[in-house]
Amino acid sequence: MNVYEYLLSYQIKPSVQRIAIMDYLLKHHTHPSIDEIYMALCQDIPTLSKTTVYNTLKLFVEHGAARMLTIDERNACFDGDISVHAHFQCKVCGRITDIPLSAEEPDEIKHMKKEGFQIEETHRYYKGICPECLKMNKN
Template identity: 85%
Template sequence: MNAYEYLLSYNIKPSVQRIAIMDYLLKHHTHPCIDEIYLALCKDIPTLSKTTVYNTLKLFIEHGAARMLTIDERNACFDGDTSMHAHFQCKACGKIYDIPMEPESEEIESLSKNGFQIEETHHYYKGICPECREKKHEN
């Protein structure tokens, strides 16, 4: 599915900026922050502003087309993958990885049985990624 169709599937009216930002999120699984998205797109879209990127991402989140991650205390990061998954941030290089997650945990089942309606979950792990661990052992 391309960015245009993806936006329509979430009832978001496509515009040049919205398509470009969603396309970036769907193609770059790096969990970018607003500055990264802006810098990547401003050359091709000279009228783009950081405010537009911020407002567009906010719209995507409100419609469920993207997720905001707060795993990095310094920057909010954004993810175009809205499927159920966890995140791991390396404390050495700062990279954020997608981690598979079981959709139905005992916690979720227990909450549901007690009348809670879960609309989103955020599972964050922090540590050292395999690449950084390997580099550390080489030194």
């Protein structure tokens, strides 16, 4: 499925800016911030503004086509991978890495559902030091 069709599948009307922003999210699994996306695309789309990037990402999140991560209290970043997974942020280099989760629901989710809660989304964040930064600190 191309980006145009992907956006349509989430009931988002494709535009040049929306296609470019979603394409960037889907191709760059770096969990970019608004500024990073803007800087990456503004050369190719001179009419692009940070406000457009912000509003587009907000639209993507509202329609379920992307996720906003608030693992870092200072910056929101975005993920085009909407599959169920966790995130790990390195306290040294700041990089955010995807962590696969098992298909089985955690006990706390099962308990909440049993109690009648309707869970619509979850966020699982871990923080620590990544293997690369640990290697650098040992040298």
